Amino acid sequence: MSQVESSRAASLEGEAKQPVTGAYDLAIDAMGGDHAPESVLDGLELAAERHPKARFLLVGDESRLTPLLAKRARAAKACALRHAPDVVSGDMKPTAALRMRQSSMRVAIDAVAAGEAAGVVSAGNTGALMALGKIVVKTLPEIDRPALAAIGPSARGDVVLLDLGANIACDARNLVEFAVMGDAFARAVLGLPNPSIGLMNVGSEELKGDERVRLAADMLKVSPLAANFHGFVEGHDITSGTVDVVVTDGFTGNVALKTGEGALKLVAGLLKQVFTSSLMAKLGYLLAKPALDRLREWMDPRRYNGAVLIGLNGLLVKSHGGTDALGFAHAVDVAMDMVTHRVNDRIREGLAAMPSRNPAAPASLTTE
Amino acid sequence: MSQVESSRAASLEGEAKQPVTGAYDLAIDAMGGDHAPESVLDGLELAAERHPKARFLLVGDESRLTPLLAKRARAAKACALRHAPDVVSGDMKPTAALRMRQSSMRVAIDAVAAGEAAGVVSAGNTGALMALGKIVVKTLPEIDRPALAAIGPSARGDVVLLDLGANIACDARNLVEFAVMGDAFARAVLGLPNPSIGLMNVGSEELKGDERVRLAADMLKVSPLAANFHGFVEGHDITSGTVDVVVTDGFTGNVALKTGEGALKLVAGLLKQVFTSSLMAKLGYLLAKPALDRLREWMDPRRYNGAVLIGLNGLLVKSHGGTDALGFAHAVDVAMDMVTHRVNDRIREGLAAMPSRNPAAPASLTTE
Numbered sequence: 001m002s003q004v005e006s007s008r009a010a011s012l013e014g015e016a017k018q019p020v021t022g023a024y025d026l027a028i029d030a031m032g033g034d035h036a037p038e039s040v041l042d043g044l045e046l047a048a049e050r051h052p053k054a055r056f057l058l059v060g061d062e063s064r065l066t067p068l069l070a071k072r073a074r075a076a077k078a079c080a081l082r083h084a085p086d087v088v089s090g091d092m093k094p095t096a097a098l099r100m101r102q103s104s105m106r107v108a109i110d111a112v113a114a115g116e117a118a119g120v121v122s123a124g125n126t127g128a129l130m131a132l133g134k135i136v137v138k139t140l141p142e143i144d145r146p147a148l149a150a151i152g153p154s155a156r157g158d159v160v161l162l163d164l165g166a167n168i169a170c171d172a173r174n175l176v177e178f179a180v181m182g183d184a185f186a187r188a189v190l191g192l193p194n195p196s197i198g199l200m201n202v203g204s205e206e207l208k209g210d211e212r213v214r215l216a217a218d219m220l221k222v223s224p225l226a227a228n229f230h231g232f233v234e235g236h237d238i239t240s241g242t243v244d245v246v247v248t249d250g251f252t253g254n255v256a257l258k259t260g261e262g263a264l265k266l267v268a269g270l271l272k273q274v275f276t277s278s279l280m281a282k283l284g285y286l287l288a289k290p291a292l293d294r295l296r297e298w299m300d301p302r303r304y305n306g307a308v309l310i311g312l313n314g315l316l317v318k319s320h321g322g323t324d325a326l327g328f329a330h331a332v333d334v335a336m337d338m339v340t341h342r343v344n345d346r347i348r349e350g351l352a353a354m355p356s357r358n359p360a361a362p363a364s365l366t367t368e
Numbered sequence: 369m370s371q372v373e374s375s376r377a378a379s380l381e382g383e384a385k386q387p388v389t390g391a392y393d394l395a396i397d398a399m400g401g402d403h404a405p406e407s408v409l410d411g412l413e414l415a416a417e418r419h420p421k422a423r424f425l426l427v428g429d430e431s432r433l434t435p436l437l438a439k440r441a442r443a444a445k446a447c448a449l450r451h452a453p454d455v456v457s458g459d460m461k462p463t464a465a466l467r468m469r470q471s472s473m474r475v476a477i478d479a480v481a482a483g484e485a486a487g488v489v490s491a492g493n494t495g496a497l498m499a500l501g502k503i504v505v506k507t508l509p510e511i512d513r514p515a516l517a518a519i520g521p522s523a524r525g526d527v528v529l530l531d532l533g534a535n536i537a538c539d540a541r542n543l544v545e546f547a548v549m550g551d552a553f554a555r556a557v558l559g560l561p562n563p564s565i566g567l568m569n570v571g572s573e574e575l576k577g578d579e580r581v582r583l584a585a586d587m588l589k590v591s592p593l594a595a596n597f598h599g600f601v602e603g604h605d606i607t608s609g610t611v612d613v614v615v616t617d618g619f620t621g622n623v624a625l626k627t628g629e630g631a632l633k634l635v636a637g638l639l640k641q642v643f644t645s646s647l648m649a650k651l652g653y654l655l656a657k658p659a660l661d662r663l664r665e666w667m668d669p670r671r672y673n674g675a676v677l678i679g680l681n682g683l684l685v686k687s688h689g690g691t692d693a694l695g696f697a698h699a700v701d702v703a704m705d706m707v708t709h710r711v712n713d714r715i716r717e718g719l720a721a722m723p724s725r726n727p728a729a730p731a732s733l734t735t736e
Contacts, residue, residue, distance in 0.1 A: 155634055165570045168578045202533050202622040210536045210619070235626025239634040251578070252623050254570040255616070258603025259624040263631035266523055266607040270666070271639075274659040284656030291642040291649040298638070 023055065024080070024117040026315075026335050027108035030060030031087045032124020034322045037061075040123065041068050041075055043319075043328025048074035050329065051336050057117050059084050059108040082107060088128045090321060097128030098135065105129060109136045112314035118339040119315025121306075121331050126318055130166060133309050133316040140344065142351040145170070146311030147178045148250070148318075149185050151334075152260065152304050156241025160186045160195070163247075164307060165254035175199065175216035175247055179225055180350040181310045182245035188341035189334055192244055197225060198233030200248035200256070208232060216247075224353045264299060306331030308338065311347065315339065391423065392448070392485040393707050394683075394700065395476035398428030399455045400492020402690045405429075408491065409436050409443055411687075411696025416442035418697070419704050425485050427452050427476040450475060456496045458689060465496030466503065473497060477504045480682035486707040487683025489674075489699050494686055498534060501677050501684040508712065510719040513538070514679030515546045516618070516686075517553050519702075520628065520672050524609030528554045528563070532675060533622035543567065543584035543615055547593055548718040549678045550613035556709035557702055560612055565593060566601030568616035568624070576600060584615075592721045632667060674699030676706065679715065683707060 028044065030037040037060055044056060055078060058065060062083040069076045084107040088097045100106060105128060108120045113136045122129050130148070139146055149162035160182050167174060179197050186195035199217055201209040206217075209232070220229045230243045235256060238246050248256065275285035285292070297303075301320070305327040309316035315338050319331035396412065398405045405428055412424060423446060426433060430451040437444045452475040456465045468474060473496060476488045481504045490497050498516070507514055517530035528550050535542060547565050554563035567585055569577040574585075577600065588597045598611045603624060606614050616624065643653035653660070665671075669688070673695035677684035683706050687699035 153634070155637060168570065200623060202536065202619055235623040235628075236630030236633065238627055239630035248623070251570055252620050255568060255603040255620050256623050256627040259606055259628045260603075260631040262604030262607040263628040264635060265604065266521070267632060267635045267667075269523060270663050274663050275656060277659045277662075281656040281659040284652040284654070284659075286652070287655065288643060288649040288652030291645045291652075294645075295638050295642050299635075 022111075022114075022116040022118060024057040024111070025051075025054045025119075025339050026332065027057040027059060027111040027117040027120045028079070028332075029105045029108045029120065029122035029124055030058050030065055031084070031104035032122040032129075032321070033319065033328075034090075034123075035324065036123060037065060037068060039324050040328055041065070041072055042325030043332065044075040044079065045072045046325055046329035047332035047336075048078035050333065051078075054078055054336060055080070057082055057108070057111050059111070060104040061085060061087075082111070084108075088125050090125050092125055092128060094125075094127045094131035097125060098131060106132060106136070109133060109316075112316075113137050117314075119317060119335050121317045121319060121328075121335050123319035123321050123323060123328060123331070126321075129316060129318055130309055133312050133314075137312045137314045137316065140311055140313055140348065140351075142348055143177045143181075143311045145174055145177070146309050147174075147181055148253075148307050149182060149310050150257070150304065150307040151189060152238065152257070153299060154239050154241030157244075158190055158304075159238060159241060159243070160190065160245045161238060161248075161253055161257060162245075162310070163250040163253050164257050165250045166309060167250040169251075170212070170249035172212050172215035172219060175213065175249070176219045176223070176354065177311070177351065178247045179216075179220055179223075179229070179245070180354065181347050182247055183225060183228070184343045184346035184350060185308065185310060185338070186244050187346065188343045189337045190244065194228055195244035196228050196230050197245045197247060198230045198237060198243035200246055200252060201232035201234065204232045204234060206232075219355070222355055224350070261301070268299075302327035302330055304330075306334035308334060310343070313344070315343070390479075390482075390484040390486060392425040392479070393419075393422045393487070394703050395425040395427060395479040395485040395488045396447070396700075397473045397476045397488065397490035397492055398426050398433055399452070399472035400490040400497075400689070401687065401696075402458075402491075403692065404491060405433055405436060407692050408696055409433070409440055410693030411700060412443040412447065413440040414693055414697035415700035415704075416446035418701065419446075422446055422704060423448070425450055425476070425479050427479070428472040429453060429455075450479070452476075456493050458493050460493055460496055462493075462495045462499035465493060466499060474500060474504070477501060477684075480684075481505050485682075487685060487703050489685045489687060489696075489703050491687035491689050491691060491696060491699070494689075497684060497686055498677055501680050501682075505680045505682045505684065508679055508681055508716065508719075510716055511545045511549075511679045513542055513545070514677050515542075515549055516621075516675050517550060517678050518625070518672065518675040519557065520606065520625070521667060522607050522609030525612075526558055526672075527606060527609060527611070528558065528613045529606060529621055529625060530613075530615060530678070531618040531621050532625050533618045534677060535618040537619070538580075538617035540580050540583035540587060543581065543617070544587045544591070544722065545679070545719065546615045547584075547588055547591075547597070547613070548722065549715050550615055551593060551596070552711045552714035552718060553676065553678060553706070554612050555714065556711045557705045558612065562596055563612035564596050564598050565613045565615060566598045566605060566611035568614055568620060569600035569602065572600045572602060574600075587723070590723055592718070629669070636667075670695035670698055672698075674702035676702060678711070681712070683711070 515531035
């Protein structure tokens with residue numbers, strides 16, 4: 001049975017032990033994404049099983065959502081429904097999305113800004129979500145700019161990469177703050193007690209790169225993160241797993257992420273051609289299939305779904321617009337990990353300990 | 369029989385039809401690279417077969433090179449030997465390499481600067497090669513900065529990527545000049561009559577990115593390249609083959625190249641694990657081996673060996689330091705393509721036709 005807004009009191013009871021201040025762990029934008037709302041609700045059905053104590057505020061068109069929830073017992077139990085009549089379309093400009101006060105995305109984000117939920121998950125328009133997040137939820141007072149972070153595969157376990165495009169131009173201070181946020185992210189989502197951190201550059205030698213990355217490296221070397229700071233890393237270090245967290249500006253991070261994804265897609269396409277190119281190859285594929293399936297599962301982009309706009313007074317998790325239930329459930333996993341581990345408290349502690357907070361720090365630390 | 373310096377007159381005869389001004393097509397740094405000079409000479413043996421009319425000036429330690437040449441009939445016939453006693457080591461700083469006047473790299477580059485050879489191929493220290501190139505061979509008077517360019521695989525044929533790290537910071541003018549150079553490169557090395565050009569950004573919409581890429585796009589849209597200018601591309605467009613030439617700054621290009629290579633290496637390693645994980649998988653591999661071998665051959669990094677520092681008064685081709693004879697021969701192929709197609713003349717023509725050459729162009733076109 002689905003619960004509408006009036007069931008909020010009951011939901012408060014059920015999650016008394018959850019470390020959140022509001023009534024809900026997460027607000028869910030039910031209408032964002034290519035296959036919404038069905039894929040979102042199927043994802044919540046999976047997520048409710050994985051997080052039995054979690055409480056979700058499901059935001060969207062009530063008349064469409066009520067019958068869909070009725071068919072999904074676990075999701076119905078975990079969710080309270082809040083009506084929002086409008087939808088931010090995939091091609092809507094952020095400025096237009098900001099003017100739309102009754103969209104599912106906006107109402108969900110409003111719930112985070114009001115302290116009702118610790119975070120939001122949306123598979124909707126990325127630009128709109130980031131703009132709404134920054135303007136409605138607002139940036140943590142301790143930091144200059146939030147960053148988009150996500151995890152990806154490496155030869156030695158998962159790796160956190162940030163910024164993935166929230167900030168096109170970044171100065172040394174931004175990069176240092178990204179390192180603090182990446183550290184908190186890796187502790188919460190990857191469960192690493194001491195994640196190692198690398199700063200992206202065009203070479204590993206100290207003299208490589210521009211003034212900005214060299215200054216950021218100098219700042220990290222005298223920071224509380226110094227023991228885990230590996231120094232400069234290069235593009236190939238992302239997938240080789242040299243470090244747990246790779247820090248870079250939003251332009252470079254966005255290009256690196258998409259280039260890596262593109263390279264994997266190229267090989268996947270070529271392998272498909274290879275294994276259908278002859279009868280022998282097809283037979284070979286069938287014999288190797290169980291092993292190849294493990295590889296496919298390991299590389300499955302759904303396993304890495306859920307980019308986090310980190311550094312706001314609440315958590316914003318962006319699910320891929322084209323993902324299915326499994327992918328959406330993973331984005332919810334990422335959000336729940338961050339809520340449970342109080343990532344924002346960790347970030348605030350990390351930033352408070354940074355020497356750049358010292359008012360005596362030279363002004364050049366914040367120049368590009 | 370190998371020819372020493374005195375054989376130069378004879379060599380001039382043999383290449384009368386080659387479109388170069390000097391006595392040699394290429395000067396070859398025989399001592400650069402992890403497996404030099406053997407891999408270099410084996411590479412030249414292959415190259416001499418592919419380019420029967422080519423004349424090479426082989427520069428390095430005469431006492432080591434003479435017996436090696438004696439065992440390689442084709443290379444010996446194509447090469448004249450010039451002695452250089454010193455070697456630029458892999459970890460030498462560019463400033464130190466600049467002070468070393470008798471290194472094989474320096475003497476080879478001096479031959480280009482003197483007009484004896486149209487270009488140089490070296491598998492030695494990248495930083496030293498680029499510094500020597502810029503200072504000794506010098507940048508074309510028409511352009512601001514040279515760029516490092518190379519080709520890579522895509523789903524729709526090879527793609528040219530530049531800059532790969534010669535310039536960490538680039539302004540709009542540099543990006544436009546890279547487009548002109550990439551166009552000339554693609555015509556010469558890929559043999560494309562009308563290569564399409566994309567400008568790297570974090571999204572394909574016109575408003576994405578920073579002022580620099582938007583300004584470069586505006587300049588390209590009113591240039592003679594406009595008909596072939598595709599607009600903005602993203603990281604995944606490199607391997608999907610959306611365009612033939614991808615233009616970006618040296619920081620982003622370097623990270624993108626290495627990230628893509630890293631992703632391919634990750635999959636190659638995982639596939640190896642898959643095909644040795646069980647008896648069935650091993651059997652499957654054997655059946656699919658002919659098809660997989662074609663994939664391996666297609667992805668072979670040696671096929672893409674040879675990054676060109678383009679925009680100098682001569683061609684500088686950097687072969688990967690760890691490559692073998694096949695890879696070195698490919699770097700020679702790239703250099704020969706550029707010499708034969710007079711890439712520098714094409715670049716000069718392309719730049720002369722750019723509207724930014726117009727003195728009435730606003731000063732802002734050259735700001736970052």
